Amino acid sequence: MEKPWLTHYPREIPHHLNYPDKTLPDYLRETAAHFGGHEAIYFLGKTLTFREVYEQALILANYLQQIGLQKGDRVSIMLPNCPQAVISYYGVLFAGGIVVQTNPLYTEHELEYQLNDSGATMLITLDMLYPKAAKAKAKTNVKHLIITSMKDYLPTVKKWLYPLMQRKQQPVMVKVEERSDQHLFSKIMAQPNATEPSVEINSAEDIALLQYTGGTTGVPKAAMLTHRNLIANTLMCAHWMYRCDKGTESILGILPFFHVYGMTTVMNLAIVQAYKMILLPKFDVEATLKTIEKLRPTMFPGAPTMYIALLNHPDLARYDLSSIKVCISGSAPLPVEVQEKFEKVTSGKLIEGYGLTEASPVTHSNFVWDGERVKGSIGVPWPDTEAKIISLETGEEAKANEIGELVVRGPQVMKGYWNQPHETENVLRDGWLYTGDVGYMDERGYFYIVDRKKDMIIASGYNIYPREVEEVLYQHPKVQEVVVVGVPDEYRGETVKAFVVLKQGQQCTAEELDQFMRSRLAAYKVPRIYEFRTEIPKTAVGKILRRALLGEERKKE
Structure with missing residues (x-):
C-alpha cells in the first residue's frame, strides 16, 4: 500500500526496523551486562542499579518456579509504580509466566473478574491491599499471594517513618502472616543470588502480557501481547526519539506500569535503552513539580490531564522544568493550547501520539525534532506500521480527508483477545486492527482523530464529534x-x-461560554447544556472517564 507519510520521515528514523529474536528478559540481561552499575531506578530516595534489578528478578523467578509456576501460567501484578513492580514484571517473564497487569484501585468485584477470566494462579500485591487480595483469592484459582510493602524499598530513615505515614492513610495496620500460600517479598529477596531459569520462549508466539481493556465495545477483555509485540513497539519508540542517548537519559515514571502506555514508554523503554527511571507511585502535582526541579528528568511521557494540572498550578513559575527534552502525550486527545503552553514552560517538545492497548500501544505520533509537527494531528504511523481509513458508509478505503474508521497493521498488534475468539474476529481482519476510532488522513499522510466511533453525537441528523467541541472550549x-x-x-x-x-479562582456562566462557542462553531455543534464541576472522573493513567459521565446522565432518565 502507499505510505505517503514516509516522505516526511527525517533521515534519522528508518522506515523499517530489525526485530531480533529476543524476549523482554533478554534485554534486561544485556542492559545489566553493559550498564550494570548505572542507576536503573530512583524511588523516593532509594536507588537500584540495573545489575540489582536483574539479580532480584532472577531471585523472584526461581522462587516462583519453586512454588509451582509453569510456563504459560498467569501471574497478576497489582502494584503502583515502585521497584517491586519492575522486579515482579521481569521476574515473572524470566520464569516463563504471563504477566496480568492489575489496577490496585480495582474493587473486589473487578479484581475477582480479572483473576477468574485470566486464570491467574499467583498474585503479587501490597500489604495495604492484602484484605482485598485475600478475599479475591478465596473466590478464584489463585493459589499463592506474594505480599510486599512500600517500605521494603525505602531509604532507612523513611523505613522508620513508614508505619506512622501508613497509619495516617490506613488507621488499621495490616499484618500479613507468612505461610505456605502467603509469601513475603522481602524474605524472597533475602535469598542468595540465583541463576536464570531455563525456559524456552518463542518471542513471536509466546504471550508475555494479558492487558485488560474495554477495547472497542466496553466489555473487559484481555489483549494477548507477545514478547515480539512489546519489543517491537519499544524499539519503534527508541528510534522515534533518536536524540535521546542510550545510557544517559532519565525518564519520569508517573504513568502507571499496570497500563500498557506506561509499561512500554517508561518501563520497557528504560530497560532496553538503559535509562534511569524516576518513579512516583501516583500523580501529585506538587510532588511532580518538585521532582522535576530536583532530579532533572529529560523525558516525561504523560497524559493531557497531567500537563493541564501542572500548567494550572498557582506556583508553576517557581519551578525549573527546563530539564525536560521530550514528552509524548497519549491516552487522550492533547489540546493545542496545552501543547503550546507546556513547550513554553519547559523549552522541551510535547508531541501528541496515538495508540491503543491492542497495539502495545503506540501506532502514530508527531515528529519530535526534525520533520513537521501538525497541530491537532496524531502525526504519522511509526516504522513498520501501516494505517488507513475505512469509509463508514461503503466499508472501502476512504479518500484523503474523508472521515472513516482508523485501521492499523504492524508487528505491535496483538494476537487477539484472551479466550474471546468472537471479539477477536470483530477487530482483527486480515491482520488489520479495527480501532473503533473515527478520523481521516490528509493528502500528505498525516492522521487526525475526530472521536471514538461510539462517542459520536447525532443531533438532528448531524454528526457531531465531541473532540472538535472540546478543542474550542x-x-x-x-x-x-x-x-x-x-x-x-x-x-x-x-x-x-x-x-x-474552571481554572482556580475563575468564575464563568453558561451564557458566557455559549456566546464564546457560537462565535467559533456552527450552531448545531454548540453545547445546549453546561454543567460546572470541581473535577472530572479519570482513570489512574489520567484518561477521562467519559462513560462514567454518560452513566450519570442515563440514571437521570
Whole structure:
C-alpha cells in the first residue's frame, strides 16, 4: 500500500526496523551486562542499579518456579509504580509466566473478574491491599499471594517513618502472616543470588502480557501481547526519539506500569535503552513539580490531564522544568493550547501520539525534532506500521480527508483477545486492527482523530464529534478541563452537553461560554447544556472517564 507519510520521515528514523529474536528478559540481561552499575531506578530516595534489578528478578523467578509456576501460567501484578513492580514484571517473564497487569484501585468485584477470566494462579500485591487480595483469592484459582510493602524499598530513615505515614492513610495496620500460600517479598529477596531459569520462549508466539481493556465495545477483555509485540513497539519508540542517548537519559515514571502506555514508554523503554527511571507511585502535582526541579528528568511521557494540572498550578513559575527534552502525550486527545503552553514552560517538545492497548500501544505520533509537527494531528504511523481509513458508509478505503474508521497493521498488534475468539474476529481482519476510532488522513499522510466511533453525537441528523467541541472550549481562558457528551433529547434525538472545570479562582456562566462557542462553531455543534464541576472522573493513567459521565446522565432518565 502507499505510505505517503514516509516522505516526511527525517533521515534519522528508518522506515523499517530489525526485530531480533529476543524476549523482554533478554534485554534486561544485556542492559545489566553493559550498564550494570548505572542507576536503573530512583524511588523516593532509594536507588537500584540495573545489575540489582536483574539479580532480584532472577531471585523472584526461581522462587516462583519453586512454588509451582509453569510456563504459560498467569501471574497478576497489582502494584503502583515502585521497584517491586519492575522486579515482579521481569521476574515473572524470566520464569516463563504471563504477566496480568492489575489496577490496585480495582474493587473486589473487578479484581475477582480479572483473576477468574485470566486464570491467574499467583498474585503479587501490597500489604495495604492484602484484605482485598485475600478475599479475591478465596473466590478464584489463585493459589499463592506474594505480599510486599512500600517500605521494603525505602531509604532507612523513611523505613522508620513508614508505619506512622501508613497509619495516617490506613488507621488499621495490616499484618500479613507468612505461610505456605502467603509469601513475603522481602524474605524472597533475602535469598542468595540465583541463576536464570531455563525456559524456552518463542518471542513471536509466546504471550508475555494479558492487558485488560474495554477495547472497542466496553466489555473487559484481555489483549494477548507477545514478547515480539512489546519489543517491537519499544524499539519503534527508541528510534522515534533518536536524540535521546542510550545510557544517559532519565525518564519520569508517573504513568502507571499496570497500563500498557506506561509499561512500554517508561518501563520497557528504560530497560532496553538503559535509562534511569524516576518513579512516583501516583500523580501529585506538587510532588511532580518538585521532582522535576530536583532530579532533572529529560523525558516525561504523560497524559493531557497531567500537563493541564501542572500548567494550572498557582506556583508553576517557581519551578525549573527546563530539564525536560521530550514528552509524548497519549491516552487522550492533547489540546493545542496545552501543547503550546507546556513547550513554553519547559523549552522541551510535547508531541501528541496515538495508540491503543491492542497495539502495545503506540501506532502514530508527531515528529519530535526534525520533520513537521501538525497541530491537532496524531502525526504519522511509526516504522513498520501501516494505517488507513475505512469509509463508514461503503466499508472501502476512504479518500484523503474523508472521515472513516482508523485501521492499523504492524508487528505491535496483538494476537487477539484472551479466550474471546468472537471479539477477536470483530477487530482483527486480515491482520488489520479495527480501532473503533473515527478520523481521516490528509493528502500528505498525516492522521487526525475526530472521536471514538461510539462517542459520536447525532443531533438532528448531524454528526457531531465531541473532540472538535472540546478543542474550542479549551481555548476559553477560564476553562481548565472539559468533556463533551451526547445526552438524549426528545426533539434532536441527542443534544450536546459539556462538563466544565474552571481554572482556580475563575468564575464563568453558561451564557458566557455559549456566546464564546457560537462565535467559533456552527450552531448545531454548540453545547445546549453546561454543567460546572470541581473535577472530572479519570482513570489512574489520567484518561477521562467519559462513560462514567454518560452513566450519570442515563440514571437521570
